[in-house]
Amino acid sequence: xSATLRTGVKFAPAGRGLSDATLKKIDEAIARYPVKQxxxxxxLWLAQQEQGFCSLQAQExxxxxxGVGPAxxxxxxxxxxxxxxxxVGRHVIDVCTTVSCWLRGSDELVQHLERKLGVAVGxxxxxxxxxxxxxxxxxxxxxxxxxxxxxxxxxxxxHEKADxxxxxxx
Amino acid sequence: xAELKEKVLTRHVGHADQIDIGAAMARxxxxxxxxGLKLGPDAVVEEVKKSGLRGRGGAGFPTGVxxxxxxxxxxxxxxxxxxxxxxxPGTFKDRLLMExxxxxxxxxxxxxxxxxxxxxxxxxxxxxxxxxxxxxxxxIEQARAKGYIGVNVLGSGWDVDVILHRGAGAYICGEETAxxxxxxxxxxxxxxxxxxxxxxxxxxxxxxxxxxxxxACVPFILERGAEWFAGIGREKNSGPKLYCxxxxxxxxxxxxxxxxxxxxxxLGDHGGGLLDPSRRLKGVIPGGSSAAxxxxxxxxxxxxxxxxxxxxxxxxxxxxxxxxxxxxxxxRALERVxxxxxxxxxxxxxxxxxxxxxxxxIVRRIEQGRGTAQDLDTLVSVCDGMVGKTIxxxxxxAAIPAKSFVAKFRDEFNDHINxxxxxxxxxxxxxxxAPA
Numbered sequence: 001x002s003a004t005l006r007t008g009v010k011f012a013p014a015g016r017g018l019s020d021a022t023l024k025k026i027d028e029a030i031a032r033y034p035v036k037q038x039x040x041x042x043x044l045w046l047a048q049q050e051q052g053f054c055s056l057q058a059q060e061x062x063x064x065x066x067g068v069g070p071a072x073x074x075x076x077x078x079x080x081x082x083x084x085x086x087x088v089g090r091h092v093i094d095v096c097t098t099v100s101c102w103l104r105g106s107d108e109l110v111q112h113l114e115r116k117l118g119v120a121v122g123x124x125x126x127x128x129x130x131x132x133x134x135x136x137x138x139x140x141x142x143x144x145x146x147x148x149x150x151x152x153x154x155x156x157x158x159h160e161k162a163d164x165x166x167x168x169x170x
Numbered sequence: 171x172a173e174l175k176e177k178v179l180t181r182h183v184g185h186a187d188q189i190d191i192g193a194a195m196a197r198x199x200x201x202x203x204x205x206g207l208k209l210g211p212d213a214v215v216e217e218v219k220k221s222g223l224r225g226r227g228g229a230g231f232p233t234g235v236x237x238x239x240x241x242x243x244x245x246x247x248x249x250x251x252x253x254x255x256x257x258x259p260g261t262f263k264d265r266l267l268m269e270x271x272x273x274x275x276x277x278x279x280x281x282x283x284x285x286x287x288x289x290x291x292x293x294x295x296x297x298x299x300x301x302x303x304x305x306x307x308x309x310i311e312q313a314r315a316k317g318y319i320g321v322n323v324l325g326s327g328w329d330v331d332v333i334l335h336r337g338a339g340a341y342i343c344g345e346e347t348a349x350x351x352x353x354x355x356x357x358x359x360x361x362x363x364x365x366x367x368x369x370x371x372x373x374x375x376x377x378x379x380x381x382x383x384x385x386a387c388v389p390f391i392l393e394r395g396a397e398w399f400a401g402i403g404r405e406k407n408s409g410p411k412l413y414c415x416x417x418x419x420x421x422x423x424x425x426x427x428x429x430x431x432x433x434x435x436x437l438g439d440h441g442g443g444l445l446d447p448s449r450r451l452k453g454v455i456p457g458g459s460s461a462a463x464x465x466x467x468x469x470x471x472x473x474x475x476x477x478x479x480x481x482x483x484x485x486x487x488x489x490x491x492x493x494x495x496x497x498x499x500x501x502r503a504l505e506r507v508x509x510x511x512x513x514x515x516x517x518x519x520x521x522x523x524x525x526x527x528x529x530x531x532i533v534r535r536i537e538q539g540r541g542t543a544q545d546l547d548t549l550v551s552v553c554d555g556m557v558g559k560t561i562x563x564x565x566x567x568a569a570i571p572a573k574s575f576v577a578k579f580r581d582e583f584n585d586h587i588n589x590x591x592x593x594x595x596x597x598x599x600x601x602x603x604a605p606a
Binding site for chain 1: 260301339492503
């Protein structure tokens with residue numbers, strides 16, 4: 001379903017349409033703002049919440065509701081690092097590797113996680129359980145090193161602590 | 171010049187139930203709001219002006235003065251935008267306030283919104299701060315139920331609504347005009363100024379943008395008076411201040427003290443000294459990674475306020491203080507700083523789009539032992555081609571630190587180039603080499 005350019009850039013898979021419940025929530029988000037285009041980021045969050053990423057079909061539905069073209073929506077999606085344009089693992093591990101975390105051992109943590117999960121940064125484990133990424137500063141520099149998994153911050157990490165957190169995720 | 175003898179902004183962050191409106195009110199939340207609403211908007215602006223409060227987000231612009239830029243007469247709606255997009259590397263103070271004392275934040279937002287006669291308050295929070303987002307969302311609903319948000323707030327005749335808006339991962343959206351673009355549902359491209367937000371902001375309407383910590387000071391200014399606030403710290407650099415300590419410090423975290431504390435006192439008394447006391451302090455980034463680095467020597471008598479740091483060619487910025495001991499390779503440290511900017515440049519202006527990536531690649535090459543004799547000159551020349559040549563100051567924020575590292579640790583850069591390798595052991599600084 002997904003197209004890949006020779007440069008390795010992947011377009012979002014077409015996917016399926018959003019559920020009625022999500023579409024209703026998008027309408028509610030649009031109603032909250034004085035100008036409906038402001039609901040674009042919230043709408044994309046809702047789409048990602050349902051599908052795990054922003055599929056092309058979801059982007060087109062949102063474009064229709066907001067009143068902009070699908071290419072405009074794609075331009076917004078690609079600007080923000082938190083929107084996924086591809087399906088990702090059930091748990092996305094974002095390890096901060098910016099300067100404060102680096103000073104406290106974030107690179108060693110990344111190496112440890114690569115070894116533990118058997119995948120390189122930027123990839124998903126074959127069982128679809130984890131996607132490992134490195135990200136820029138997450139605003140948790142006083143409790144470095146740290147990572148974000150889904151909605152949660154995990155701070156003051158040691159390799160053992162990271163192991164225990166990952167082992168607890170299905 | 172007076173020291174801060176007590177906690178002010180962070181006095182209740184230790185209470186787990188402070189996020190609940192009942193517990194927060196029992197500790198005094200929302201007692202200043204009625205007082206402010208009785209004073210009237212202009213008196214609130216005047217008091218904040220008198221206090222000397224300067225913006226805590228990075229620029230240090232006088233808050234009360236910024237408020238007076240809002241047009242007096244306008245048929246358009248006025249907006250307050252709270253910049254909660256805390257993303258400057260080394261900074262984590264607003265997150266603490268929002269997660270631990272959301273009602274203090276909200277009371278500050280409401281008083282400030284009232285001062286500028288805003289009909290709508292947008293809180294733009296970075297997408298990663300999910301806990302803070304959920305805590306604030308709940309706090310907003312609780313405040314709405316109590317009548318602090320809505321029509322005719324506490325009988326004052328002022329109508330206001332609050333919208334919490336979540337970003338999605340883009341450092342540039344902390345820049346005020348990029349933030350407004352993002353809020354309007356677009357890519358976060360900074361706008362040319364002028365027009366400034368006060369005349370043309372969100373949807374083209376008059377808008378004031380302030381940082382979370384800045385607005386959290388407002389209830390205390392109204393409660394205790396402008397003189398109290400102005401009496402803490404130093405002249406023109408007054409009030410309580412949250413400093414974020416990170417890196418090679420024994421007790422990292424948010425420290426509340428007076429603005430203008432000496433850096434070595436901040437490190438010694440509040441940070442517990444260096445992480446490894448046998449090490450020497452090599453360098454400090456005093457105000458988030460966009461600030462020029464200071465050498466250990468320069469830090470000895472450094473005062474941590476807006477004007478002192480500016481006079482030394484650096485910035486207090488967001489007060490994200492990053493300590494580096496002498497195990498750190500400064501080339502590698504700069505590589506890490508610049509990788510951030512290479513990743514986060516929004517790509518709108520050519521000098522920044524090309525330059526941020528270029529200077530990162532030069533420094534990476536030097537660190538990897540592939541630097542040439544011309545590289546440092548090229549680096550400085552590319553930096554000079556970035557500063558002041560773009561729509562926003564992002565390019566400056568990458569180029570100025572880069573130039574400072576090269577100027578202050580030039581021998582280390584030369585050693586890398588002459589030896590054709592990094593002279594530091596792999597483990598030093600707790601980091602491996604950057605990937606090729």
